[in-house]
Amino acid sequence: MDSPSLKADSDEYLMQQVQQRDESAFSLLVQRHTQSIHAFIYRLCGNQSDAEDITQETFLRLWQRAAHWTPDTVQFSTWLHQIARNLCIDQFRRERSRKRTLIQETIEFADSSIETIETAAQKQAIRAAIRTLPERQRTAIVLCQVQGWTQQDAAKVLDTTVDGVQALIGRARRSLRGILVTNNE
Amino acid sequence: MNEQNFEELLDRHGSDLSMWPENMRDEANELLAQSPTALALLNAEITVEEVLADTMVVPDADRLEQKIMARFAAQKRRFAFNQWRAFFWKPAFAATCSLAFGFYLGAANQELPVDLAEDLTYVTFYDHEEWSGDVPNEP
Numbered sequence: 001m002d003s004p005s006l007k008a009d010s011d012e013y014l015m016q017q018v019q020q021r022d023e024s025a026f027s028l029l030v031q032r033h034t035q036s037i038h039a040f041i042y043r044l045c046g047n048q049s050d051a052e053d054i055t056q057e058t059f060l061r062l063w064q065r066a067a068h069w070t071p072d073t074v075q076f077s078t079w080l081h082q083i084a085r086n087l088c089i090d091q092f093r094r095e096r097s098r099k100r101t102l103i104q105e106t107i108e109f110a111d112s113s114i115e116t117i118e119t120a121a122q123k124q125a126i127r128a129a130i131r132t133l134p135e136r137q138r139t140a141i142v143l144c145q146v147q148g149w150t151q152q153d154a155a156k157v158l159d160t161t162v163d164g165v166q167a168l169i170g171r172a173r174r175s176l177r178g179i180l181v182t183n184n185e
Numbered sequence: 186m187n188e189q190n191f192e193e194l195l196d197r198h199g200s201d202l203s204m205w206p207e208n209m210r211d212e213a214n215e216l217l218a219q220s221p222t223a224l225a226l227l228n229a230e231i232t233v234e235e236v237l238a239d240t241m242v243v244p245d246a247d248r249l250e251q252k253i254m255a256r257f258a259a260q261k262r263r264f265a266f267n268q269w270r271a272f273f274w275k276p277a278f279a280a281t282c283s284l285a286f287g288f289y290l291g292a293a294n295q296e297l298p299v300d301l302a303e304d305l306t307y308v309t310f311y312d313h314e315e316w317s318g319d320v321p322n323e324p
Contacts, residue, residue, distance in 0.1 A: 038246050060260055127236060
């Protein structure tokens with residue numbers, strides 16, 4: 001049954017319609033959230049093709065698991081980001097070997113740039129290093145530093161506390177800075 | 186404040202010193218004036234923040250909404266087919282089993298015991314006789 005407190009155009013209302021298998025409500029949610037979910041996934045996985053694929057899968061999961069969502073426990077947007085993050089984690093696991101190669105490339109790149117450090121090279125090293133951060137640190141950085149989420153909301157996606165998010169961001173920043181400071185020494 | 190405290194605050198609050206707790210700002214500025222290490226840490230943090238802002242620009246996803254809806258439609262068709270299959274497989278399986286059992290029985294009893302074959306022949310003949318007798322004469 002529809003909750004009278006929900007606005008007719010709110011995500012939560014549309015999601016209740018989706019729970020009743022309303023395809024037009026699903027279509028509206030897709031139009032509304034595709035860009036932000038795609039951006040989030042792209043920033044996590046750093047690959048356009050994977051990002052598109054996982055974005056599509058995220059919305060299919062939304063339809064399949066609509067019954068599991070309850071408005072009282074978590075906001076729709078947070079829930080959708082949790083689905084997207086879980087799918088990214090699955091993807092990371094599948095590509096673990098590829099990731100190891102990437103880490104090796106990053107280390108080699110950082111070493112090679114010790115003598116002639118230029119800003120472009122530093123930025124490239126950081127860019128590569130972002131992709132090698134542990135998944136939780138990367139998610140925290142992307143949500144709070146890039147997408148401008150509050151630490152409270154990020155904590156819900158990461159299933160941790162605000163202090164936990166701060167610690168994750170701190171460690172990520174320190175790792176990324178470490179590349180530049182090491183190169184400058 | 187030493188470099189370790191400075192780095193911890195940098196982790197927590199970022200490169201913008203105006204966002205740091207007020208009582209720490211002056212000490213941080215003093216340390217920056219004296220310590221090249223602290224200055225290097227601050228510059229590194231500024232670069233990291235620039236990279237995060239600049240290089241995480243997301244490329245356009247061409248017609249992604251349409252692709253999602255197309256995959257959704259395909260999934261629905263597959264789901265409908267699976268439902269249809271789930272609904273029909275039990276009766277179809279039961280019919281196939283019955284048919285196979287019938288064939289088995291038929292094949293197993295092809296050669297009837299002699300007594301039974303004689304009885305059947307007799308019954309058939311008797312029925313035929315009786316039936317023939319009931320046929321009214323043609324005018």
